[in-house]
Amino acid sequence: MRNKGEHSSCELPETTGKKTRNQNRHYRFQDNFRWKGVRIQEYKSEGQDWSGIARQAFIGAGRETTKFHLRYFEIEPDGYSSFEKHKHEHVVIGIRGKGRARVNRRNIDLNFMDVLYIKPDEPHRLYNPYHEPFGFFCLVNAKRDRPKPIKE
Amino acid sequence: MRNKGEHSSCELPETTGKKTRNQNRHYRFQDNFRWKGVRIQEYKSEGQDWSGIARQAFIGAGRETTKFHLRYFEIEPDGYSSFEKHKHEHVVIGIRGKGRARVNRRNIDLNFMDVLYIKPDEPHRLYNPYHEPFGFFCLVNAKRDRPKPIKE
Numbered sequence: 001m002r003n004k005g006e007h008s009s010c011e012l013p014e015t016t017g018k019k020t021r022n023q024n025r026h027y028r029f030q031d032n033f034r035w036k037g038v039r040i041q042e043y044k045s046e047g048q049d050w051s052g053i054a055r056q057a058f059i060g061a062g063r064e065t066t067k068f069h070l071r072y073f074e075i076e077p078d079g080y081s082s083f084e085k086h087k088h089e090h091v092v093i094g095i096r097g098k099g100r101a102r103v104n105r106r107n108i109d110l111n112f113m114d115v116l117y118i119k120p121d122e123p124h125r126l127y128n129p130y131h132e133p134f135g136f137f138c139l140v141n142a143k144r145d146r147p148k149p150i151k152e
Numbered sequence: 153m154r155n156k157g158e159h160s161s162c163e164l165p166e167t168t169g170k171k172t173r174n175q176n177r178h179y180r181f182q183d184n185f186r187w188k189g190v191r192i193q194e195y196k197s198e199g200q201d202w203s204g205i206a207r208q209a210f211i212g213a214g215r216e217t218t219k220f221h222l223r224y225f226e227i228e229p230d231g232y233s234s235f236e237k238h239k240h241e242h243v244v245i246g247i248r249g250k251g252r253a254r255v256n257r258r259n260i261d262l263n264f265m266d267v268l269y270i271k272p273d274e275p276h277r278l279y280n281p282y283h284e285p286f287g288f289f290c291l292v293n294a295k296r297d298r299p300k301p302i303k304e
Contacts, residue, residue, distance in 0.1 A: 022271045024255055029246075029265035058267050059243050059291075065272070066241050067293045068220035089218050091211050093289075094181075095265065103176055113181035113247065115210050119174045120217070137245070139211075139291070141219045 022063045033074060033096050033135050043073065043081065049149055052079025052128075060142060067142050073126070074135040075099060080127035083152070088144035090118040092126070096135030099128045110136065123150050174215045185226060185248050185287050195225065195233065201301055204231025204280075212294060219294050225278070226287040227251060232279035235304070240296035242270040244278070248287030251280045262288065275302050 027035040034040070035056060043053035053075050060069030074096065075081070083102070092101065094110040101108045101116055102125045110116060110126075118124050128134040179187040186192070187208060195205035205227050212221030226248065227233070235254070244253065246262040253260045253268055254277045262268060262278075270276050280286035 024271050024274060025267075025269040026260055027267040027269075029263060029267075033265075035265075035267060059269060062269075064241055064269060066220070066243065066291075067295075068218070068291060070243055070267070070291065089216055091218065091222055108178055111181060113185075113187075115177075115179040115181075115187060115222070117177040117179075117211060117216060119176050122176060139218075139220060139222065143219075 022065070025062070027058055033072070033133070035072075038072075047082060047149065049082045049084075050080060052076035053081055069140050069142055071138050071140075072135060073138055074133050075126060075128040076133060077128055077131050079134075081125050082147065083123060083125040083150045084147040085121050085123045085150060086145050086147045087120045088141050089120055090116075090124070091139040092116040092118070093137040093139075094134075095137060097128075097132040098130055099126060099134030099136070101126050110134075174217070177214070179210055185224070185285070187224075190224075199234060199301065201234045202232060204228035205233055221292050221294055223290050223292075224287060225290055226285050227278060227280040228285060229280055229283050231286075233277050234299065235275060235277040235302045236299040237273050237275045237302060238297050238299040239272045240293050241272055242268075242276070243291040244268040244270070245289040245291075246286075247289060249280075249284040250282055251278060251286030251288070253278050262286075 027037055030036055038056045038058060041055045043050055043055050053073055056072040058070045059066055094112055094114045098111045101110055103118055104123055179189055182188055190208045190210060193207045195202055195207050205225055208224040210222045211218055246264055246266045250263045253262055255270055256275055
């Protein structure tokens, strides 16, 4: 996912001189909610049920063996994610601007540092009805099932 | 870890009327880096190799089945965590003030939204040499080995 040049910029040098495959990493926060060494990707490569979302993946694309992945998503004003469900759970943490989550039939405001847990098989969508970018961390299990789109 | 009364304050009501054990949850961020429905605990109940740390646990103390736990730790000025190592990995995200991580022989500045990945079996400690509280999220696998203290 990340090329070697980008990746190496934030690896901490080994102090032992011994080469290992898995390195400590420090992703420094930069202006405009970017992190040094993390590239911006599309939210998904497929589907037409989403709009205006970018993804940055920190943990899960490298050599780490965590049982979870950490990603940052940013939704433009008027953008939205797929309305979908899956067995795996989401933990969402609002960190930029504000936005909303539709969880089943409820619409929940998400502000700075709010933490939202979405249980298994719950239809959900994140969206941004406001005028500034809405950015959030999203945590998921590393091994997870494929989302099922929901048509209304 | 959390009693029922505290827990229920942030559970989202079911829209189906069906009782389930695992509920969606919304922990609203409040003043002074507290979250509605999350109680403040000690960092550890044992040991004397740490000082001035409080913990708030969001994910991992309830009925969720995530393979990871999400906790917020806050270190007072001059406080520090145990110097220790373990097979499980850490992902640390700085969110309040600034602090430092000692990772093996290196000392790393952690500022707002910096993301730090600490690989398995790496000796580490988080500490706060500054004059304001240092707060960070810490992500770990749900199933994890017990830390081993390191004496210097």
